[in-house]
Each structure stands twice: as C-alpha cells, then as structure tokens.
Amino acid sequence: MPSKNKAPNKIKAGDKSIVINGDVSNSTIIIGDNSSLNSSASKQDRSEKLPLSRSVSIVGSEKPASTLIPFLCYAKENSTAVREFRERLKAETWIDPWFDEEDILPGQRWEESVVSAVQNSHAVIIFLSSIAVRTEGFFHKELKLALDAAAEKPDGTIFIIPIRLDNCDVPERLKPYQYVDYFGDTEHKDRVYTSLISALKIRAVSLGIKM
Numbered sequence: 089m090p091s092k093n094k095a096p097n098k099i100k101a102g103d104k105s106i107v108i109n110g111d112v113s114n115s116t117i118i119i120g121d122n123s124s125l126n127s128s129a130s131k132q133d134r135s136e137k138l139p140l141s142r143s144v145s146i147v148g149s150e151k152p153a154s155t156l157i158p159f160l161c162y163a164k165e166n167s168t169a170v171r172e173f174r175e176r177l178k179a180e181t182w183i184d185p186w187f188d189e190e191d192i193l194p195g196q197r198w199e200e201s202v203v204s205a206v207q208n209s210h211a212v213i214i215f216l217s218s219i220a221v222r223t224e225g226f227f228h229k230e231l232k233l234a235l236d237a238a239a240e241k242p243d244g245t246i247f248i249i250p251i252r253l254d255n256c257d258v259p260e261r262l263k264p265y266q267y268v269d270y271f272g273d274t275e276h277k278d279r280v281y282t283s284l285i286s287a288l289k290i291r292a293v294s295l296g297i298k299m
Contacts, residue, residue, distance in 0.1 A: 155184040156292045158249075159209035161234055163220035163227040169253055170215050173270070176281065182292060182299045185213075202226075206233040211291050213249045213284075216267070218256040235261055246291045249284065 158177070162170040167189065177185045186209055192201045206212065212234040220227050238247045250258065250267035258267055268280045292299060 153210070153295060153297060155182055156210050156288055156295070156297050157184050157186055157208070158211040158213050158288065159186045159206050159234070160188075160213055160215070161206075161227065161230045162215040163217060163223065163225060165219045165223075166215055166217050166253055173215075180285065182297060183288065199226075202230060203233060206230065206237055209237075210295060211247050211249060211288065212237070213251060214262065215251050215253055216256050216258065216262075217253040221256050221259060231259070231261070245294070246287050249287060251280075251284070 160170055160174060171187070171189065174185050174187045174190075177183045186205045188198075188202060188205075191205065192198055214231060214234065234248060238245075241247050248262070248265045250262045250265055252258070252267055252269045252271065254271055255269075268283060270277055270280050289299060
C-alpha cells in the first residue's frame with residue numbers, strides 16, 4: 089500500500105526537538121550544531137602546537153651574593169704587584185677577589201678551577217703589562233675566557249676592567265673598554281684605585297650587593 093506523503097518538517101532556530109526521517113541505523117546523530125566540537129578540536133590543535141616550556145638557566149655571576157667577586161687576570165711575572173692589589177681590595181668588606189694563588193686548593197685541577205672562576209665572577213680585572221701582552225701563556229686564555237663571559241652580559245654592564253701596570257700596548261680586543269694606569273706616584277695610584285672602587289660599586293648595586 090503506498091505510503092502517504094508527509095508534510096515537510098519545519099524546524100525553527102532554537103528548536104530543541106529532533107525529527108529524523110529515513111534509516112538511521114548507520115548514521116551518526118549530532119544534537120545541536122558542531123561548533124562546540126570544532127572549538128574543542130581547535131583548542132586541542134593549539135595545545136599540541138604550543139612549545140614545551142624550557143628551564144631558564146641562571147648565569148652564575150648573576151646569582152644573589154653577599155660579596156662582589158672580581159676575578160684577577162694577570163701574568164705570573166706580575167704576581168707580586170697583583171697580590172698587593174688583592175690585599176687592598178680585600179680590605180673592602182664587600183669585595184672578595186678571586187686570586188689563583190689563594191683560591192685554588194691543593195689537588196684541584198688548576199685549569200678547570202680558573203675556567204669556573206671566570207664564569208662565576210661578577211667582574212674581571214685584567215692586569216696588563218709589557219710582559220703579559222707580549223709573552224705567550226695562560227694569561228691570553230684567561231683573557232679570552234673573560235671576553236666570552238662579557239659577551240653574555242647585557243649592554244652597559246661593567247664586567248671587563250683593564251688596568252695597566254706599565255706603559256704597555258693595550259690588546260686590540262680590550263680597546264673598547266676604558267682602561268686605567270696603575271703606575272706612577274702614590275697620589276696617582278690612589279686616584280685610580282678610587283675610580284676602580286666606584287666602578288665596582290656600580291656593579292655591586294646592579295647585583296643587589298650591600299656595601
């Protein structure tokens with residue numbers, strides 16, 4: 089017997105009723121529109137594309153500290169003059185200079201200790217002299233280590249401080265940095281030392297070190 093034609097379904101916007109014609113045995117039924125599914129899928133896609141969080145490494149010299157640690161870079165031939173300079177710095181209660189003769193313990197690997205000290209120092213004071221500049225030696229490796237560490241600092245950071253112990257040539261790599269002459273009469277040396285302390289104070293303030 090022929091089926092009677094039914095009037096077409098009229099579904100208004102917002103109508104929650106469901107009217108289904110025909111065989112639905114192999115159909116997928118979605119109630120409502122698929123915007124929520126698209127939204128969920130979109131969020132999932134975005135979450136999968138987000139980069140994984142990376143741990144931020146902290147440079148050793150930028151960690152909080154109670155004292156300023158300048159690394160003393162020098163040639164062995166100038167050890168007497170640098171040792172005297174170190175004692176003058178040690179008199180400042182907020183400065184603890186790193187000096188290899190005092191800070192490398194027996195049995196420690198010397199070169200590894202120097203590399204670690206440069207990387208973890210707050211500044212590097214480079215003592216220049218005619219013999220240091222012209223003679224091959226570990227001084228030049230320390231100088232390279234210091235410049236590599238300086239390259240990782242923000243612009244304007246006081247980190248490399250060249251000091252001439254005699255009337256020597258300044259290496260090309262150090263010419264961008266203001267140097268001072270720590271030789272001559274006592275009055276001149278005192279003025280130079282005062283200016284050095286002023287520079288170190290600026291560095292200490294930037295690190296939150298109390299003086």
